[in-house]
Amino acid sequence: MSELSNTWQVSVTLAKEMVEATDAAFEEAGALAVTTFELEPDGVWSVAALFYEQPHIDTLQAQIAQALGATAAVMPLAIEEVAGRDWVAETVEAFPPLPIGPFWIHGSHVGPPDLDRIPILIDAGIAFGSGEHATTEGCLLALGSLRDRGFHPANTLDMGCGSGILAIGAVKLYDCEVLALDVDPASADFARDAATANCAAQRITAMAGDGYATSEVDARAPYDLILANILANPLIAMAPDLARVLKPGGITILSGMLSSQADAVQQAHQAAGLTLVERGDLRDWSTLTMMKG
Ligand SMILES: C[S@@+](CC[C@H](N)C(=O)[O-])C[C@H]1O[C@@H](n2cnc3c(N)ncnc32)[C@H](O)[C@@H]1O
Missing domain, CATH: 3.30.70.120 (Alpha-Beta Plaits)
Structure with missing residues (x-):
């Protein structure tokens, strides 16, 4: 046909x-x-x-x-x-590739173009994290900014990994080990498949688990980098646990909060011993980069 x-x-x-x-x-x-x-x-x-x-x-x-x-x-x-x-043309139009900081986010209907960017292949699916949302974009920009500052993590935790887009970005930027965790088992499965599709499966362990109660989180601690794009209230509740498993001098990138909630999230992490490195604001959403100690 x-x-x-x-x-x-x-x-x-x-x-x-x-x-x-x-x-x-x-x-x-x-x-x-x-x-x-x-x-x-x-x-x-x-x-x-x-x-x-x-x-x-x-x-x-x-x-x-x-x-x-x-x-x-x-x-x-x-x-x-x-x-x-013309499905191919329409799909390309509906899901165009996204240049975000050092990354080029694309579906499998669009091959990575010959640009000086790092490709991340993510197809539309059930898990959150296509790159289109301001919180995902803020985290990817913050990852690029950290690299520009010379930060180079070896051991990373992606708390609430969704599609695995941030875990894949971290591996492609830093060649680090990543534990990618999501409370939703279907998202953990999606992230595992996405890691394979991006040739990052050897570095990423994707699994289902509920926050810092998951034993694997402690087993792999301490972390140089913790990515957590969740929501303001869970971030605030998780702040002491995040600080516990983060290395001194380690960095966290926090997102999922509206800009009006960013101060409260920042304060909760300051109370747990972290200091602000950088804040990014994008379309009503904020991303905080903070350091322990
Ligand atoms: C906003 S999405 C972020 C997805 C992806 N990291 C990104 O940046 O696009 C938040 C994810 O956190 C997960 N999540 C929420 N609460 C969690 C918890 N307590 N433990 C682990 N994952 C959680 C959700 O299932 C969802 O996939």
């Missing part, structure tokens, strides 16, 4: 915990592409799959139900014929 032939889109609305299995079931059924996105902040997601040929909708519905287990209530699948479009 030509790239501009008609295709069939099948979509379903469901809870976040069903997204991964549904995505896999669509792929198993021969989908050309599967996209997932959050419809509402309380965990309602949409999964849409594209097929070259019109799929048998009842068979597909049964396959999804089987993948999710007998007790899961699955909304009826919606199907529509989609007029032929």
